Amino acid sequence: MKSVSQSVLCVLICLFSSIVLNAQDFKLEKVSEAELTLDFYAKDSAAPAAYLNKVRETYFDYNSHDGWIIVTEVTERIKILTKEGLEYATKKIGLYKNDSDKELVDDIKGITYNFNSGKIKESNLDKKAIFKTERSERWDQTAFTMPAVQVGSVVEWSYKMVSPFYKVDDLIIQEDIPVINYYARIRTPGMFQFRRVKKGYFDIKPKESVEQGGVTVDGGFNHSNYFNYQELVAEYEQHNVPALKREVFVANPDNYRRSVIYELISTDFNDNKREYSTTWEEVARTIFKHDDFGGELNKTHFLKAAAEEILTANKTQETQIKAALRFVKSKVSWNGDYGKYTDEGIDKAYKKGSGNVSEINLLLTALLRECGVQANPVLVGTKRFGIPLFPTLEGYNYVVAGIRSGMQTILLDATDKWSAPNILPTRVYNWKGRMVNKKGVSQEIDLFETIRPQTDRYVKAVLNEDGSLEGELSQRFSSLEALEIRHSVGDKDLQDWGEKRLDYFGVDEMKSHQLKDLNELEKPVVESFQFKIDQAVDQVPGQIFLNPLLFFRERESPFKSDERISPVDFDFPFTHNINITIELPAGYAVTSLPEAIKIALPDDMGSFLYTIHEQNNSIQVMTRFSLKSTFIHADYYQSLKDFFKMRIEKENEKVILKKSI
Incomplete structure (x- = not known):
């Protein structure tokens, strides 16, 4: 059966390739029996669905109302291969808008093809099944689900999108499912100059040509003129594009999705050039300069009373900053919305008691200024928002408050109840931030400069001859490590959380569990408890096999694949220290100890140290795992994989004890 499907696939690929050559007509050949009987995609047998064809054409047009517009015509055909693939029978189209203009989608058509009793049955998309919703202040959405879809169906739709904005939508070549054939034809008039930027790790070179274009321009008084121009035509073609692979330690896979981005460089109309x-x-x-950003920082009259109260109660700038942060947290809660611009304004957010990221942290910036602190907003693009490849207004989606004092930077985020000065939610720590002062002058900010996350773990235990182990554990979490503990605990009952820790550490008994300084947000969190493990070792008569790292050892590496395309993105740099002392049972002697090692990643990106020795019938083991680079390029993947492999192998080595008397 598999060989038959593979043969069918070869026929399909040849057939589809011939179709793509005429794809600019947006009329694919009729769905064939071969397509409908295909039961899996040989190049990715686990794929729940696959694009048989993904086709688009983008070109410029002109009308008297909007002037130049960008039209994108799309046709897509998808094969549903499994039950999980049924979700790909739904299409969602995002449409951007601003205060005066918006994108529109029209001419939506869709057909579902099924093969029953030797016949192809067609089910057309009903216009009533097309739904339009407002997703946010800047985005609308048109969505539809194809009718009569089942495993084995082929769904096909087409639509036309019209945009008044000089923004060519990104060419998304790679999807979460395989794309057997991709074709795009982009026509740009000579008056519009674009830079093309490739995103993702792949090679593509468009076929280029120059063609004659033209539009009819309204000349007034019932006259119209036909305007001729030359346009650059770029045709992109790809076959058998694999599904975007989900890899560990990737904050946003879209950063590495095969795409081509068109960046507008300039326009030139009648020798009137604009960059x-x-x-x-x-x-x-x-x-x-936007009213919903810098303009909001001038609306501070309602904060005067709060600023006076803060200044009266706090005499130093350090305590004033902390008081302002506490005040904003207590007055306004985050509604979960991101954005660099305010939705309703900082004054309304203050009155409502809730607001988006911009409203909360611009409010904090304004309050600090009322207190005489030289605070400025800092623009940030969050991890999941992505990494922009060139300067763009869409590069930022988040704002924090920043204070530059001498060579020191203090960053604040009042959206998180557990945050503190220079301890921000991990979503903030991405590439770079940009602080903007009152005159609009900006400077780049290294977001990682002020954080030194560290965890120190101490265990003192006694190993008994029956294999049980009793001891005390204390661990100290600082900076972002402490923030993660505070998020984990949240508003939970500490006793309930302590019971979960019992399972987390895999111990049989836990008592005297404590968390110190949980609500002292700038201090480390210290966790301590006494524990017992009923069977902490492996035993044979006269011998004990003990893992000296106990419950702190990593059992397997997260890096299992042989190769990697995308970089490895850790949340933040850190240092983890472990110190364990275990008193051995009387009458037992050490016959084998693991060897000490020190290994390092290239370019000082990280290191691991392991030492162990026996003294006074006790074993003392110490490890130090330090990661300095949070963004590790795929070129270093093999080194990183080997590093983790050696580290984990060492952490799982055992001490062998033998009964001597």
């Missing part, structure tokens, strides 16, 4: 390509400084300045 659009910009720098991050210009991006920050443009954002600052």
Whole structure:
């Protein structure tokens, strides 16, 4: 059966390739029996669905109302292979809008094809099944689900999207399912200059040509003129594009999805040239001038009373900063919305008691300024928002408050109840931030500069001859490590959380469990408890096999694949120290100890140290795992994989004890 399907696949690929050559007509050949009887995709047998064809054409047009518009025509055909693939019978189209213009989608058509009793049956998409919703202040959505879909169906839809914005949508070549054939034809008039940026790790070179284009322009008084121009035509073609692979330690896989981005550099109408390509400084300045960003920092009259109260109770700038942060947290809660611009304004957010990221942290910035602190907003792009490849207004989606004092930077985020100065939610720590002052002048900020996360773990235990082990554990979490513990505990009952820790550590008994300084947000969190493990070792008559790292050893590496395409992205740099002392049972002697090692990643990106020795009938083991680089390029993947392998192998080595009397 498999060989038959593979033969069918070869026929399909040849057939689809011939179709793609004429794809700009947006008329694919009729769905065939071969397509409908295909039961799996040979190049990815686990794929729940696959794009048989993914086709688009983008071109510029002109009308008297909007002027130049961008039209994108899309046709997509998808084969549903499994029950899990049924979700790919739903299409969601995002449409951008601003205060005066918006994108529109029209001419939506869809057909579901099924093969029953030797016949192909067609089910057309009903216009009533197309739904339009407002997703946010800047985005609308048109969505539909194809009818009569089942495993084995082929769904096909087409639509036309019209945009008044000079933004060519990204060419998304790679999807979460395989794309057997991809074709795009992008036509750009000579008056519009674009830079094309490839995203993801792949090679693609468009076929280029110059063609004659033209539009009818309204000349007024019932006259119209036909305007001729040359346009650059770029055709992109890819076959058998694999599904985007989900890899561990990737905050946003879309950063590495095969795509081509068109960045507008300039326009030139009648020798009136306008430059659009910009720098991050210009991006920050443009954002600052926006009424819903920099304009909000002038609306501070309602904060005067709060500022006076803070200044009266706090005499130093350090305590004033902390008091302002506490005040905003207590007055306004985060509604979960991101954004660099305010939705309703900082004054309304203050009155309502809730707001988006921008409203909360611009409110904090304004309050600090009322207190005489030289605070400025800091623009950030969060981890899941992605890493922009060039300066763009869409590069930022988040704002924090920043204070630059001498060579020191203090960053604040009032959206998180557990945050503290320079201890921000991990979502904030991405590439770089940009602080913008009152004049709109900006400077780049290293978000990682001020954090030194560290965890120190101490265990003192006694091993009994019957294999049980009793002891005390104390661990100290600082900076972002402490923040993660505070998030984990949250508002839970400490006794309930302590019971979960019993399972987490795999101990049989736990008592005197304590968490110190949980609510002292700038201090480390210290956790301690006494424990007992009924069977902590492996035994044979006269011998004990003990893992000296107990419940702190890692059992397997997260890096299992032979190769990796995307970089490894850890949340933040850290240092983990472990110190364990175990008193051995009387009458037993050490016959074998693991060897000490020290290994390091290239370019000082990280290191691991393991030492162990016996003294006074006790074993003392110490490890230090330090990661300095949070973003490790795929070129270093094999080194990282080997590093973790050696580290974990060492952590799982055992001490052998033998009964001597």
